[in-house]
Amino acid sequence: MITVEGVTRVRGRTxxxxxxxxxxxxxxxxxxxxxxxxxKTSTLRVLLGLDRPQAGRALIDGRRYAELERPLTVAGALLDGSGAHRSRTARAHLRWVAASNGLPKGRVDEVLELVGLSADAGKRAGRYSLGMSRRLGLAxxxxxxxxxxxxxxxxxxxxxxxxxxMRTFLRERADQGRTVLLSSHLMGELAETADDVVIIDQGRVVSAGTLAEVVGDHPTLEDAFLARTASRGAAW
Known part of the structure; x- marks a missing residue:
């Protein structure tokens, strides 16, 4: 479970x-x-220990990310890009990451197959398309x-x-009892995928609940979002 409580983050005077x-x-x-x-990304960076908040805390299964002994076995994260050096092949990158967490080499080929990159595992990350890079990051x-x-x-x-x-894959992971936190600015995609929704605007959570609760009487999630942020002058 992920718990974010009263997180405040200040950068400079902002x-x-x-x-x-x-x-x-x-x-x-x-x-x-x-x-x-x-x-969204600022919150996730705090959750993953990449940024330090001025107040509040963000926990994964009751612990800060920095306190996890083998973090990849507790929480897997995909932020910007694949995280791989452009000159490394996908397989070499994954083997290096696996070794850093004491994971078996055999797991590398398993995740490459899982995300559909087995045929391109020997290709350097710098030659990957954006979509392939996202798959490597997920792997x-x-x-x-x-x-x-x-x-x-x-x-x-x-x-x-x-x-x-991706939609099917995330649904399967959740159905296995896992926690999936997915950030997006694509409302239609979230409406097809999410069980629960948290809406953030200008650094504040303006609505949270099940998808049905957040949509309420509005025809779509987009309408619900606009209704909750109109008074704040949000530009979509």
């Missing part, structure tokens, strides 16, 4: 997160929705077979078939 709080539960896909610049997140997945805009760069594959 407050980019304002007491952000929500929970992502096992067995469910939680969609973290907001326009570009709303604070890295899956190396430790973690119970928690944290994905920032995972469908960026994927073609329609890839988007359908």
């Amino acid at each position: 407050r980019i997160l304002h007491e952000v709080g929500f929970t992502a539960r096992p067995g469910r896909v939680t969609g973290f929705l907001g326009p570009n610049g709303a604070g 890295t997140a899956l190396l430790g077979d973690p119970p928690v997945l944290i994905l920032d805009e995972p469908v960026n760069g994927l073609d329609p078939a890839g988007i359908r594959w």
Whole structure:
């Protein structure tokens, strides 16, 4: 489970997160929705220990990410890009990451097959398309077979078939009892994928609940979002 409690983050003189709080539960896909610049990635960076908040805390199964002894076996994350050096092959990158967490080499070929990159495993990461890079990043997140997945805009760069594959894959992970936190600015995609939705705008959570609760009486998730952010002057 993921628990974010009262997280405030200040950069310079700008407050980019304002007491952000929500929970992502096992067995469910939680969609973290907001326009570009709303604070989604900043929140995930705090959750993963990449940034330090001025107040509040973000926990994975009750612990800060930095406290996890073998983090890949607890939480897998996909942020910007694949994380691989351009000159490394996908297989070499994954083997290096696996070794850093004491994971068996055999797991590398398993995740390459899982994300559809087996045929391109010997290709250097710098030659990958954006969609292939996203798949490599997902493979890295899956190396430790973690119970928690944290994905920032995972469908960026994927073609329609890839988007359908990602949607099915995340649903399967949640159905296995895992926690899936998925950030996106694509409301239609989240409406097809998420069980729960957290809407963030200008660094503040403006709505959170099940998809049905957040949509309420509005025809679509997009209408619900606009209704909740109109008074704040959000630009979509």
